[in-house]
Amino acid sequence: MTHATLDPHAAHTPAHPTVIPVAVAHGDGIGPEIMTATLRVLEAAGARIHPVPIRVGESVYREGHTSGFTPDTWGTLRGAGVLLKAPITTPQGGGYKSLNVTLRKTLGLYANVRPCRSYAPFVPTLHPQADVVIIRENEEDLYAGIEHRQTREVVQCLKLVTRQGCERIVRYAFEYARAHGRKKVTALSKNNIMKLTDGLFHDVFRDIGAQYPDLEQEHQIIDIGTARLATHPERYDVIVTLNLYGDIISDVAAEITGSVGLAGSANIGPTFAMFEAIHGSAPDIAGQNVANPGGLLQAAVMMLGHLGQHEVAECIQNAWLRTLEDGVHTPDIAGEHTAQSVGTREFADAVIARLGQTPTHLPAARRSPGQLTLPPIPPAPRDVTKTLVGTDVFFEWAQGTRDPQALADTLKDHATGALTLNMITNRGVKVWPGGQQETHRTDHWRCRFLAADGQAVTHADVVHLLSSFLGSNLDFIKTEHLYTFDSVPGFSMGQGQ
């Protein structure tokens, strides 16, 4: 390992041709401690990498960069192709965007791979058989961070799911399972409630799964799936799921194996990859030399596999397993097998002292298949006939007793043109025509307009409809156009409709 430099150009001309530049972010909270420990192990093991520090996180936020990094950082990252990142702290409060999410999405790191396994009996766990890999979709879902407050009472966040996003992550999961000798892939979603978004994910899983008859396959609803993962992790092998669900279940999977401090993750994209611990910056234990560097070290091992440095990866992994077996433990994994309770630094020393040794009880490191080559994801078919058939117009409205009939009457008084009022819902529940008096009514009303004859309409019809509300004091706050795709409606009905 050559020495760190702040000059990104230096990274392109390492002294030794096989030394690979790796961007390194030391992070916040426990970040600097566990990164220092990890880099010391990598150096001692002879990793052929050249760390190029980048500055991201809390201090950069505090300087006024609401994205958590400075614009010149992109060039450094691109020069490296790989980032080893310690956790960072996103300041609470408005204005700051999560740097992690921005990095993943900007660099197209669509697959978040999180292996979680137990190291029983050496690390205390109630689930000694757990050995599961979570493949989490990393770019979509509610993490688009598109939020709007448009009425006094209601705020909204958009959940976005794409066909290609689903295809890429599902494909990755099956290819990963095959390459790593895994037997089963479980998909988790809430497709019984979110029939279009999670339904799309489920459909893609079924369709792509048909091409992998050698692998066992199942789909579970996320609630029972998370519960079963928490109680019977040994039933699972590879799990593929959407972003938010994956965020939750990978903490569950890591924690039941003994500590969130044990698991690393790879964030994989077509041209870039980022490696980090799955946990956060744990400010409550920062600066105390007690954090477990194991998660970041696992991430570094995955990185070395990704870079093709398999011997170094295996050497570190085996030394780490041996350290756990020898009972050299940080406080988070202390238990009856702990022989020596150590801090972050001393744990790294113990791993370094064991480089070259292999575990005697735990299975030794498996050679990573390295980077996966995915079959190309076909572009989404564009020869679908798309027809505009109406629009949902949303209003802020809070007049009188908020009687839906009164709103319907007002809308009908004003709306002219091809589109006529078909339904009103409040928080998704149909309140007109024919609602129930018990339904709580916020100031946020979705009013569905369709052509009287059910036929196609034009964008001009929508603009005409909106302009008919001008001068009426009606505050329309958003629209959602209604389309059919090859005659299939691309919109849900109201609840109770």
Add this chain to the structure above:
Amino acid sequence: MTHATLDPHAAHTPAHPTVIPVAVAHGDGIGPEIMTATLRVLEAAGARIHPVPIRVGESVYREGHTSGFTPDTWGTLRGAGVLLKAPITTPQGGGYKSLNVTLRKTLGLYANVRPCRSYAPFVPTLHPQADVVIIRENEEDLYAGIEHRQTREVVQCLKLVTRQGCERIVRYAFEYARAHGRKKVTALSKNNIMKLTDGLFHDVFRDIGAQYPDLEQEHQIIDIGTARLATHPERYDVIVTLNLYGDIISDVAAEITGSVGLAGSANIGPTFAMFEAIHGSAPDIAGQNVANPGGLLQAAVMMLGHLGQHEVAECIQNAWLRTLEDGVHTPDIAGEHTAQSVGTREFADAVIARLGQTPTHLPAARRSPGQLTLPPIPPAPRDVTKTLVGTDVFFEWAQGTRDPQALADTLKDHATGALTLNMITNRGVKVWPGGQQETHRTDHWRCRFLAADGQAVTHADVVHLLSSFLGSNLDFIKTEHLYTFDSVPGFSMGQGQ
């Protein structure tokens, strides 16, 4: 208990004045078996209720009612005021709306209360100390079921969160904790990512919590919170959270105590309440007389508490605890303390045989405080100054290499009026001005338009902007207006902005 009748009017004139009409839905899958078992126990215990069967669920869906029930059902429900409901099966596939969600939302059942505790050592569990109550928001969040497909590649679901919804559920959680002698309330959300929606929930928790200094309070991020609940449930007491998170963690909490078949839930609204098991219709074990009726029985006990029939509730609960202690177990809770493995029917017989007995090891039933009287939730303040400052217009666009600069140029060519292009994002990531080439680009573009001078605009300006795209072949698919509220922006920035 008088005999069931289909005539809702009969329910209003029971033979005995203290007999209360209760709507009863037998449900699908294992529903009829566990409902029959539960009603037999209620009858034997002398519950002063008058079951009025309603017909909901799969068979009604199949008749073509996409909501899962017939319109006349509302009258029956209203006549009863309380519903005891077995799980139902929502048919897979488009068009069908979840009956459970519709019932909860239409009847304003905002609080979903799910106590989960361990019955160790009689029921096998790795977490003998678990005794936690989940208070789940029941009407909002992604369960609004408002989904749209507006481009060939992208589908969307709206997550809606309201100030009053948060206030009601948080208030309920604190009042519940006090009334039930609980010590701590933990809120779970993802406010570090969803700063407006989950951020609102978090703010309300902090504000209302200040009025309950007698209760310990904490907030955790949902991922680590779920993980810690799965591994250390004894750290939690009362948990309050949003709808989707609550759905997931209550299955976790129930499952770690031994079986999802053990937990019941109350769905509480201002004028109506519904009681059900937390699990679903488990079609895989339906009709086999193996399902555990315990969850529905727990729901019925909560219902009796709600109706003020405390002695009957306690009598049933104690007999049930005694049955568990005696080792009379359905297969899902079988373990080393099982003396007699029984089916659904025989389990009910065993509980009936023990009516009047109390447990000898497990703590006997606590008297329920019954219905909570909440302080009135103040209406959301409406004297906030709301100012329209722009709009996000979303386009389907897939031309050439999908170069954001090309889209920006096209938009600028057409857009006339007060609003000018400020930013373009794709799945939330800023791609113009100054995006990064690695960012994956779907056919779904959010284009932010603001007044050049940052000043207020009018609805007419928005309509003018939209009309400037007519005749351009630009397919605008939705809008999200941008408002400030007392000068605070009601919208998030782009990722990387």
